[in-house]
Amino acid sequence: MTQTLRPVMRPVMRPACTRGLSLVELMVGITIGLIVVAGATLLAASQLSENRRLLLETQVQQDLRAAADIIAREVRRGGYNATAHLNIWSPDEPTTQPSSNPYKGLVLNNGIEKVAYRYERPGTIFPYSFGYQWSASTGVIRQRINAATPQDLTDRGAVVITNFDVQPVVVGTQQLACPTLCANGTQNCWPTVTLTDVVITIQGHPTGAGNQALSRTVTSRVRLRNDGLAFTPQACP
Amino acid sequence: MKRPVLITTSGAHLQRGAASLIVVLLLFLVLSLTAAYTSRNLVFEQKTSANQARSTAAFEAAEAGVEWALTQLNGGRVSDVCMESTAVGAFSFQERYLAIAANANISQTLRAPGNLSPRVWPTCVFNGTSWNCACPVAAAVDPILPVGTGSFPAFRVWPAVKEPLAPTDSPWTVVLPPRPGLMSLTVAGCTRLPTAVTETCLDYLSRGEIGEGLAGVRVRLALRSGLATPPAAAITARINVEPFAPPGSDPKLYVVNTDARSKGFTVNTANPIGYPLDVSRFVAQTIPGTPAEFSFAPNDDKLRKISVVAPSGSSTYGPELTAGERLFVMTFGMKRPTYFEQPGLRRCPPGCTAAAINTLLADNPNRIIWVQGDLTLDADIGNPGDPSTVPPTPPAPVLLIVDGGMLTMGADVDIYGFVYLTGGATDTATIALPDTPTSITGALVAEGRLVTTYTGVPANASKLTVTYDAAALDLMRTTYGSWVRLPGSWRDFKDPAAP
Numbered sequence: 001m002t003q004t005l006r007p008v009m010r011p012v013m014r015p016a017c018t019r020g021l022s023l024v025e026l027m028v029g030i031t032i033g034l035i036v037v038a039g040a041t042l043l044a045a046s047q048l049s050e051n052r053r054l055l056l057e058t059q060v061q062q063d064l065r066a067a068a069d070i071i072a073r074e075v076r077r078g079g080y081n082a083t084a085h086l087n088i089w090s091p092d093e094p095t096t097q098p099s100s101n102p103y104k105g106l107v108l109n110n111g112i113e114k115v116a117y118r119y120e121r122p123g124t125i126f127p128y129s130f131g132y133q134w135s136a137s138t139g140v141i142r143q144r145i146n147a148a149t150p151q152d153l154t155d156r157g158a159v160v161i162t163n164f165d166v167q168p169v170v171v172g173t174q175q176l177a178c179p180t181l182c183a184n185g186t187q188n189c190w191p192t193v194t195l196t197d198v199v200i201t202i203q204g205h206p207t208g209a210g211n212q213a214l215s216r217t218v219t220s221r222v223r224l225r226n227d228g229l230a231f232t233p234q235a236c237p
Numbered sequence: 238m239k240r241p242v243l244i245t246t247s248g249a250h251l252q253r254g255a256a257s258l259i260v261v262l263l264l265f266l267v268l269s270l271t272a273a274y275t276s277r278n279l280v281f282e283q284k285t286s287a288n289q290a291r292s293t294a295a296f297e298a299a300e301a302g303v304e305w306a307l308t309q310l311n312g313g314r315v316s317d318v319c320m321e322s323t324a325v326g327a328f329s330f331q332e333r334y335l336a337i338a339a340n341a342n343i344s345q346t347l348r349a350p351g352n353l354s355p356r357v358w359p360t361c362v363f364n365g366t367s368w369n370c371a372c373p374v375a376a377a378v379d380p381i382l383p384v385g386t387g388s389f390p391a392f393r394v395w396p397a398v399k400e401p402l403a404p405t406d407s408p409w410t411v412v413l414p415p416r417p418g419l420m421s422l423t424v425a426g427c428t429r430l431p432t433a434v435t436e437t438c439l440d441y442l443s444r445g446e447i448g449e450g451l452a453g454v455r456v457r458l459a460l461r462s463g464l465a466t467p468p469a470a471a472i473t474a475r476i477n478v479e480p481f482a483p484p485g486s487d488p489k490l491y492v493v494n495t496d497a498r499s500k501g502f503t504v505n506t507a508n509p510i511g512y513p514l515d516v517s518r519f520v521a522q523t524i525p526g527t528p529a530e531f532s533f534a535p536n537d538d539k540l541r542k543i544s545v546v547a548p549s550g551s552s553t554y555g556p557e558l559t560a561g562e563r564l565f566v567m568t569f570g571m572k573r574p575t576y577f578e579q580p581g582l583r584r585c586p587p588g589c590t591a592a593a594i595n596t597l598l599a600d601n602p603n604r605i606i607w608v609q610g611d612l613t614l615d616a617d618i619g620n621p622g623d624p625s626t627v628p629p630t631p632p633a634p635v636l637l638i639v640d641g642g643m644l645t646m647g648a649d650v651d652i653y654g655f656v657y658l659t660g661g662a663t664d665t666a667t668i669a670l671p672d673t674p675t676s677i678t679g680a681l682v683a684e685g686r687l688v689t690t691y692t693g694v695p696a697n698a699s700k701l702t703v704t705y706d707a708a709a710l711d712l713m714r715t716t717y718g719s720w721v722r723l724p725g726s727w728r729d730f731k732d733p734a735a736p
Contacts, residue, residue, distance in 0.1 A: 029254065030256065033256055033257055037260060044268065048271065051271075051274075055278060079725055080726070080727065080728045081726070084724065085416045085723065085726075087725055088724075091341070091418070092341070092416055092417045093416075101724070122732045174554070174575070175553075176571075176572075177566040177570070177575075179566055179570075180542075187547045187551070187558065188552060225727035226725045228724050
């Protein structure tokens, strides 16, 4: 009775004490397992490295795109003036000369900054100004707000900016007409309206040795909304 | 004995290949972890790019809204779906949403009391190929919702309102522009048209619904007047006015200006040497109590000054203006080509008739009419209005530029409005008169000489009366012209303190 019961109890009470694997079985199993693991590891490793490369590419793309967007969005606002109505003549105040827009004037490549501009923001004091600078030695685009120390716009730890350029493209200039000629008898002092686009180019690659091959360039073209009207320096003689 | 053996062998079978099983399971774990890691990046990428796309779509929708509103403001009469309409009772976009006071202050039109729904403002939604719009006046109306899958961005336009402050501010609050002739235009863009009243994506108040892109653009617009500087006299001619008056016949040009603000001038000319003004050819009527001969302003200094032009080749931008063009600039505040190409101008091609002008004027309230070439009128143009009808007919003067040498008046033709004659290539504008009385109520300006002649035998009844109408001129100055952006006023950030 005891002998007939023992085999029944064995799997429950002592599961490890079965007949066991033979050495050959174990070796074959381990070998097959190792081969599979080796193949899979190779696959996984190449996948991971591909993934890392993709990630780096994406990250550099995204960082460049984000920086270009921020700069484009900001530059587009350049010249905004909450009291822009003072820049045009009004029949209501016929004797008041229109004043020039104090926020006007995009400055490019002034030696320190690639682009500098002004616009009026709530809760700020004149002359509130902004700028973007970049140097090849740091590889970082920095944003200046007012007179504060510029802050990094791009992350040195993630992406190295190898080029940053801002170029204006004048779409067209038209001269406005005044009823009176200039003091010298010509029309050259009359105000002008210029339509300007700004092309922003940023080039960069992921930080780290051997990543130069992953260099990418992002270009953004933006129309200036507020920076067109120019006086010389008065509106109309 | 059979059963234990069976169990023993089956146990051995169960455990054969356990190592491989564990290895494979581990492998699957590693693979799935890698896959999850990769797809996490993918999901993040997708989120980022979707955000980017939504924000761009919303911003572009808002920008499209500004352009759309400008086009609509410079357009003619439109239906309730913002399409061109000649139906009786259709109003122009400007008439629907803007009230322009006599002092040129622009405000929104008054709405039904208590109607605070933002949906009473014009709204458009992109349907995949074009925009479905709604231009409601009194009650809230939504544009037709596009069907199908795809991205359907929408925008709403808020003319002449202040920037609403979240969350309680009403966009109906009356706000006066800082100066006459100016107004603020706010456009809200959203990645889709909100369908429920609770959705505030297009209300320019706070943020949009979760998962929607939202953009706001605010720009100030100015009505670039089609008649920036109305003339001060009933007839202005840069060189001279020479009515047809053979010896012995009655004077045939009657000039009237009883407006005290313009000092009652009837004829204003420069009269260079060789072009003396013969006042005996006029019959003038001016402010009561003032002798008629004082109402003539010949040898006008200002008109003489504009006859001096800049030296040829001295201009950096384009050719120098001629003397005639300088009068054009003085009157309209714009160069002639710019004026001709402005969006608020309607052209009447050669062969233009009175009926064509009246149709243009009726379908395009507050717009300028430019006649290309000579003009022959066989009926009245411009509508002086009628206060006795119910509802009263508002006056609709015609702002007419005749870019030709000849204006031929038919029998009993009355013009209500402003007439500018360029005189064509000869710098001489000729008005041919019939044998019956004709009139121009408003003002008449000629760029060079102005002469009158007769198409028939001059009878005593054939006279032209030019009456200075300050009210009509003011109406044209404050409500006629093109809407343009005010330079330096565009912004895409909030600033409720700014006008």
